[in-house]
Amino acid sequence: MFTGLMKMSARAALVAGLLASWAALAPNTATAADSVPLLAQTATPALPAAGVGAGNGGAVILPPGSSSEAQAEAAGLPATPAAAAPVRMAVLLPNRSGAFGAAADAVRTGLLTAYSRQKDNIQLSIIETGDSAADMQRAYDEASARFDILIGPLSRSAVTAVAQSGRVSKPTIALAQPDMAGEGEMQLPAQMLAVGLSIDEEARQVANWVEKEKAPGKIFAISTGVAWQKRAARSFQLRARQLGMQVETLELSTPSNALSAPGLAQLAKRVEQEKPALLFLALDASQAVQLRSAVGTELPLYGTSQINPFTLKRDNPNDKLPELDGVRLIDIPWQLQADNVAVARYPRPTINDNERPNPDLARLYALGIDAYRIAYGIAQQRSGFDVDGVTGRLNVNMVSGGATYFQRQETQAIYQDGWPVPTADQY
Structure with missing residues (x-):
C-alpha cells in the first residue's frame, strides 16, 4: 500500500525536471522523476516565449515574442494610466510546454482562482516566457515598463538574476527564493519580496x-546526499546552533533507491550509544519510514513538509502511514487544515480520475493563491499587512523607498493514526 502511495504521477515527473536544483538535484528515492520536492527550482534551456493577457474582457492568447505593449493592448490596458485607472498586474510564468510546465500551470491556476474572488480595480495579465533566466529577465524588463506590479519569476535562478540585475523598479512578488551565497541570505532589492515556499525556511522553523x-x-x-536534503539539514543546524543547541549532521547513502541498510544499522548503534535528544529528518516520507524502523519509536523525530505525501483531497481514505505515528512536522495549512477559513474559501484543483493528487503541485497551487493575495494587498497601497494565508500566516511589509519584509509561519503537525494532524499549540 505504501509503495503505491508514494508513486508520483507522470505530471510530477515534469515537475521533478524543474527541480533539478529547492543546481541540479539527484533523486532522493526511486528516479529523478520521482524524487525532488517542488521547493527547489532551477532554470532549464530557453524555449520560445508566448503570452496570455487577462484583462476585463477575459483571456487573450498572444503570439510568441509579443512585446509588453502588444500584451497590454490585447489585454485592454490603458496606454496612459489615469488617477483612477485599474492597477495593472503582470504574472511572469514559464510556458506550459517546457520543463516548468506542470509547476507553472499549478501556480497559474491558483493565481486565477484568487483573482476570480478578489478582482476589484485589478487588471491581470499572464505572460508566458521561456524557461531560462535570460528569457525571464528580458520579459521582466519589458513588463516593468508597462505594469504596476509584477508576480514572478518562478525559478530560483531567474529570481536571482532579476534580484541582481539592478532593474527592479516596480513591486515584484518573486515566486521562489533566490540562490544563497554561502550561508548568508541575499539582500533583495527594496521593491522585491521573495514569497516562494522554502525547504530551508521550514528547517529553521x-x-x-x-x-x-x-x-x-x-x-x-x-x-x-541529495542537494535539497543537505541544505535543509544545514539550515536546521545553523538555526539550532544560534539557539544554543548542539547539532551534528549525518549523511546516509542511498544504494538501490533506498537508505543504506548498513548505514541505518550504524545510525541505530550511535543512537543507542549516544542517546541524542531527538533526530531532525531532512528526508522524504518513504525514507522516514525506513529510518523509523531502524531506530525505533522512542526517540522524538521532527521533519519538514516532505514527510507529508498526502493532500487533503484524498483518492483513497485508507491510505495511511501508521509507521510515522508520533513524528512531528510542519506544512502549509492547505495540506493540513480543511477547516481553516482561508483554506475552505478556495476550491481544490481538479485532477483526472486516474491521477493521484500530487502534494507538491497542490502546494504550488496554494502558493499562487497567496501570491495574488499579497499583490492585491500591495495594490491597495497597504505598506504593511498580515494575511491568513493558505500557505501559512503571512506578514508583509513593503514601504516605498524603504526596507521590505516577508515572513511565513507554517503549521505544526504530528502523525496520528497514520495521518498528519495539526497540533493544538502553535508557537
Whole structure:
C-alpha cells in the first residue's frame, strides 16, 4: 500500500525536471522523476516565449515574442494610466510546454482562482516566457515598463538574476527564493519580496519549535546526499546552533533507491550509544519510514513538509502511514487544515480520475493563491499587512523607498493514526 502511495504521477515527473536544483538535484528515492520536492527550482534551456493577457474582457492568447505593449493592448490596458485607472498586474510564468510546465500551470491556476474572488480595480495579465533566466529577465524588463506590479519569476535562478540585475523598479512578488551565497541570505532589492515556499525556511522553523520542546542533549540532523536534503539539514543546524543547541549532521547513502541498510544499522548503534535528544529528518516520507524502523519509536523525530505525501483531497481514505505515528512536522495549512477559513474559501484543483493528487503541485497551487493575495494587498497601497494565508500566516511589509519584509509561519503537525494532524499549540 505504501509503495503505491508514494508513486508520483507522470505530471510530477515534469515537475521533478524543474527541480533539478529547492543546481541540479539527484533523486532522493526511486528516479529523478520521482524524487525532488517542488521547493527547489532551477532554470532549464530557453524555449520560445508566448503570452496570455487577462484583462476585463477575459483571456487573450498572444503570439510568441509579443512585446509588453502588444500584451497590454490585447489585454485592454490603458496606454496612459489615469488617477483612477485599474492597477495593472503582470504574472511572469514559464510556458506550459517546457520543463516548468506542470509547476507553472499549478501556480497559474491558483493565481486565477484568487483573482476570480478578489478582482476589484485589478487588471491581470499572464505572460508566458521561456524557461531560462535570460528569457525571464528580458520579459521582466519589458513588463516593468508597462505594469504596476509584477508576480514572478518562478525559478530560483531567474529570481536571482532579476534580484541582481539592478532593474527592479516596480513591486515584484518573486515566486521562489533566490540562490544563497554561502550561508548568508541575499539582500533583495527594496521593491522585491521573495514569497516562494522554502525547504530551508521550514528547517529553521522546525529548529525554533524544537528549541521550545526538546530535552537536553545532542541532536542528529539526518539527510542523504541529495542537494535539497543537505541544505535543509544545514539550515536546521545553523538555526539550532544560534539557539544554543548542539547539532551534528549525518549523511546516509542511498544504494538501490533506498537508505543504506548498513548505514541505518550504524545510525541505530550511535543512537543507542549516544542517546541524542531527538533526530531532525531532512528526508522524504518513504525514507522516514525506513529510518523509523531502524531506530525505533522512542526517540522524538521532527521533519519538514516532505514527510507529508498526502493532500487533503484524498483518492483513497485508507491510505495511511501508521509507521510515522508520533513524528512531528510542519506544512502549509492547505495540506493540513480543511477547516481553516482561508483554506475552505478556495476550491481544490481538479485532477483526472486516474491521477493521484500530487502534494507538491497542490502546494504550488496554494502558493499562487497567496501570491495574488499579497499583490492585491500591495495594490491597495497597504505598506504593511498580515494575511491568513493558505500557505501559512503571512506578514508583509513593503514601504516605498524603504526596507521590505516577508515572513511565513507554517503549521505544526504530528502523525496520528497514520495521518498528519495539526497540533493544538502553535508557537
